[in-house]
Amino acid sequence: MRKFYIKTFGCRLNQYQSEKIREHLSACNLLSVSSPDEADLIIVNGCVVTHRGERDTRKYIQKYSRQGKQVIATGCYTNLPYVSPPPNTSFFTVEEIKKNFSLVSEPKSLQSRHRILIGIQEGCNFRCTYCIVPFVRGRARDRKKEEIFTEIETYVAKGAKEIVITGTEIGGYGKKSNSNLASLIRDLKKKFPELKIRLSSILPLYVTDDIILLFEDNIVLPHVHLPLQSGSQKVLKEMKRPYKLERFLWAFEKLYEAHPHMAIGTDIIVGYPTETDEDFEMTYELIKKLPFAYVHVFLYSRRPFTEAFTIKELPYEVIKKREQRLLELVKYKKKAFIEKFIDRTLLAMVEKIQGDMASGTTENYIKFVAKSTNKVHAGSYVKIRVLYSENYRAVSEILKLL
Numbered sequence: 001m002r003k004f005y006i007k008t009f010g011c012r013l014n015q016y017q018s019e020k021i022r023e024h025l026s027a028c029n030l031l032s033v034s035s036p037d038e039a040d041l042i043i044v045n046g047c048v049v050t051h052r053g054e055r056d057t058r059k060y061i062q063k064y065s066r067q068g069k070q071v072i073a074t075g076c077y078t079n080l081p082y083v084s085p086p087p088n089t090s091f092f093t094v095e096e097i098k099k100n101f102s103l104v105s106e107p108k109s110l111q112s113r114h115r116i117l118i119g120i121q122e123g124c125n126f127r128c129t130y131c132i133v134p135f136v137r138g139r140a141r142d143r144k145k146e147e148i149f150t151e152i153e154t155y156v157a158k159g160a161k162e163i164v165i166t167g168t169e170i171g172g173y174g175k176k177s178n179s180n181l182a183s184l185i186r187d188l189k190k191k192f193p194e195l196k197i198r199l200s201s202i203l204p205l206y207v208t209d210d211i212i213l214l215f216e217d218n219i220v221l222p223h224v225h226l227p228l229q230s231g232s233q234k235v236l237k238e239m240k241r242p243y244k245l246e247r248f249l250w251a252f253e254k255l256y257e258a259h260p261h262m263a264i265g266t267d268i269i270v271g272y273p274t275e276t277d278e279d280f281e282m283t284y285e286l287i288k289k290l291p292f293a294y295v296h297v298f299l300y301s302r303r304p305f306t307e308a309f310t311i312k313e314l315p316y317e318v319i320k321k322r323e324q325r326l327l328e329l330v331k332y333k334k335k336a337f338i339e340k341f342i343d344r345t346l347l348a349m350v351e352k353i354q355g356d357m358a359s360g361t362t363e364n365y366i367k368f369v370a371k372s373t374n375k376v377h378a379g380s381y382v383k384i385r386v387l388y389s390e391n392y393r394a395v396s397e398i399l400k401l402l
């Protein structure tokens with residue numbers, strides 16, 4: 001039996017697509033293995049959002065092609081016009097991979113039975129000046145609602161408890177079909193009332209009253225990623241982000257008020273070429289002020305084809321210094337968010353049992369650990385009480401098995 005290994009770089013959409021490939025190849029009688037050394041076929045789902053992502057993808061492909069293994073590269077990396085496959089390597093889209101391997105049985109869900117990523121669209125119609133994604137993923141394309149429902153149905157039948165709605169620009173879902181993300185989610189909840197639904201990342205301009213109501217009405221779990229990128233309106237404008245700072249602040253406030261356990265995460269790009277010390281201070285102060293659950297900090301990465309490519313970069317030491325300051329603050333914010341829930345009760349999903357300890361993720365995306373009981377197993381929903389925070393996890397007690 002042929003053995004394959006999938007290496008995924010980058011975002012949740014890539015993770016979702018890798019799982020689809022894994023399901024397909026497994027249904028073609030290939031065996032998924034957990035180490036590239038055991039495999040004779042290596043699938044590399046690459047990422048080019050940052051310079052480092054592109055370099056790591058290239059190195060990984062080269063390493064295994066040099067070893068003489070069959071390598072299939074897919075994803076954003078293969079859409080760069082200046083890269084070509086090294087020996088033993090093919091560049092395929094996900095659809096081409098599927099066509100090249102014939103099914104011997106129906107593809108089955110292999111994702112962790114309990115939390116499943118669901119891609120509802122791909123591509124982006126915006127043109128942020130630093131972003132290569134629209135060039136490698138193309139314009140926004142929605143999946144058909146019926147197709148999404150059928151996919152979820154198969155996962156639910158196999159015991160999925162929670163889905164994470166994923167895509168490049170999920171907030172724009174339904175524009176062409178006179179629908180929208182909020183109504184898709186409401187319809188999903190109607191059809192699968194027991195299923196927990198989590199949104200991934202949504203642009204502030206798509207946070208409408210209908211989206212806010214999804215949180216107020218407990219249709220979705222109280223957690224969302226709201227990308228900011230900069231706390232300076234001037235930089236947001238220079239980045240051509242499709243919202244103003246004002247809109248971000250409005251969305252943050254409304255979402256935060258929509259649920260008492262609300263967790264809002266964000267992304268920040270440090271060192272955009274036009275970012276001055278004052279601009280950075282604005283970002284720093286804003287992060288300090290708002291009760292973020294977590295903040296992902298990215299160093300600006302100059303990407304080909306983007307509008308910002310031609311702008312002179314800031315000195316590396318300046319960018320690094322800003323990053324260090326922000327990272328310190330971000331650690332503190334994450335801890336403070338967990339501590340806010342000490343002595344409070346949260347809904348949580350157990351994902352792992354090790355000895356007599358259970359661990360998993362709460363409704364508002366905090367990692368927790370707690371002493372388990374023999375009735376609790378991976379996939380159980382429980383009510384926990386947070387006791388204290390340790391290593392960015394909530395040490396808790398399980399109050400009730402749901």
Ligand code: SF4
Nearest residue numbers: 124126127128131133
């Ligand atoms: S919204 Fe901007 S940053 Fe996000 S994928 Fe589209 S172009 Fe890139």
